[in-house]
Amino acid sequence: MLNIAVFGSGRGSNFQAILDAIQQKRIPAARIRLVVSNNSGAGILEIARMNAVPALHVSQKHFAGEQEFADTLLKQLRDHEVNFIALAGYMKQLHPRVIAAYRNRIVNIHPALLPRFGGQGMYGRHVHEAVIAAGEKFSGATVHLVDEEYDHGPIILQKRVIVSPGDTPETLAAKVLKIEHEIYPEAIRRFADGDLTFI
């Protein structure tokens, strides 16, 4: 059984898509055990509360240092028996100890076709602006494993969308978000069903 913690800082639409897939029995071998956010006003926490999923707001600011923050996070993950982490719009880098504790069991979704248009500073609107400025014919979304470098781990699943001549960062973001909601639950299903294992 995949016991998932979803980490997010904002709206939470990818979390909602994963939750829908689980509730509709499309991923029978997974359940959401915890939602974590660094932002107390995040939509993702609200969605968790509405669905009776344990929701945790933890911010580095509340701790003396990075080690204490990592300790608390790891304890919470253990207490909720989490064995898999899905980052969904989480705007903080995970502490190396959290990455090490969940090596090959942390995934992220990125709103472009990695390895291009990724890395530090490439988030939200910046990604779509860069894709349009580069004159790309295609963009898309990527689910990948998380390691110590931004947007760097092995790619698990990608899907393309066409960049139309009239696309703005907003219209492109909307097209990409639609396919994010398709591929993220599907990538998690593959882990849950054992179709994908990284060792």
Ligand code: GRF
């Ligand atoms: C998505 O575009 C995702 O690709 C990126 O952050 C955004 C999160 O959106 N990593 P949401 O909070 O899931 O709606």
